[in-house]
Amino acid sequence: MIEFDNVTMRYGDLTVLDRLSLSIAERRVAVVGANGSGKSTFARLLNGLIAPTDGTVRIDGLSTTADARAVRRKVGFVFQNPDNQIVYPLVEEDIAFGLKNLKLPKAEIAARVDAVLARYGMEHLRQRSAHLLSGGQKQMLAISSVLVMEPAYVVFDEPTTLLDLRNKRRVAKAIADLPQVAVVISHDLEFLDDFERVLVFEGGRIVCDDVPAKALPFYRDLMAAEPGDDV
């Protein structure tokens, strides 16, 4: 269970999130909103990458501030640009990086790397230099590197933004097939129809919290309106 209790996030005078309170128990939650609406800040709060200015964020009862290390084991995070999150030059080395941080035995690391490479059909890429991969392959590597750590929750920050349609579909299918809870920030609305819940952010607040059939049309109308118009 993800819980936000009266969370405010400020950068200097700028309030990015304003007294946000909600609980998330669904398995598939999408977050949409205009640029600068606060959705990326919301995502970073989930993993404890940033601490709220006021209020508390809890993951299964653990505070993202006080129990940040434990929270990071529970919550995986896939960033928008895979090039900025691949740490090691070779595919299999990068997948193993998070597992080494968990201080797992070498045999278990090798077994988990094999399993995740097989799961996403990337065995043939295991010795490949990461920078020689295509955009879609890099994003699948980034996703594999997070999933291999077996988090209970996975946050995706615009995972399909830099991809072509084929790779967008591949990543969307990978997310749909996950056994974990997935919180997905996305501008690709066509992949969100099967989600259980959609949060629409605007000006640091959630302005709509509903099923896709209702929240997505609301968001489309919101984006079609001129600033200042009532939706």
Place this chain on the structure above:
Amino acid sequence: MFEISLARITWLHRVPAGAKLVVLALVGAAVFLVDDLHILGGFVAAAVLLPLSAWLPLKAVIRQVTPAAILIAAVGGFHLLMDEPRLAAEVSARLGTVILLAVVLTLTTRVSDMVEAIEFGVGPLRVVGVNPAKVGLTLSLAIRFIPVLFDLIGEIREAQKARGLEGNVFAVVMPLLVRTLRMADDLADAISARGYDSD
């Protein structure tokens, strides 16, 4: 293209990374202590024979050696003009040996193995405040991001060329700096998110 380690396993791949690093360090020190041209010639010959003995693909070796060869030629040429031929030969032999061995090391050693060996090697320096995990991560990130930065420079140069700014160094340096800093920020977040703990 920037290849890090060849996928084909040779006898050099099977030598532990730590042993290869120690040999590189010892030979690197030895060539600078020796000034006998015959001995230096022996070092160069050994460094040339090493990749041949393991049947490493010549194309990959040459691709990695070429930029360094230009540097050796420049330094050797400088000494040839300013000093004497003997000194030019000595300097070229020293640099050539070390660079060839370094190329063989990078072509036959996985980065993670090299990082583990270096972390082990700098372990005793904990007493003077050196953190082996940080040293290892810095090394792996440096190797990982060299080709990424080359790609970034190419991308920015193309963009500036399209705007008619191909001769303007600042037009390349400034966006490069901004994007590199942003990338570093994202990378720090990504490393934290994957449970990295340097302590």
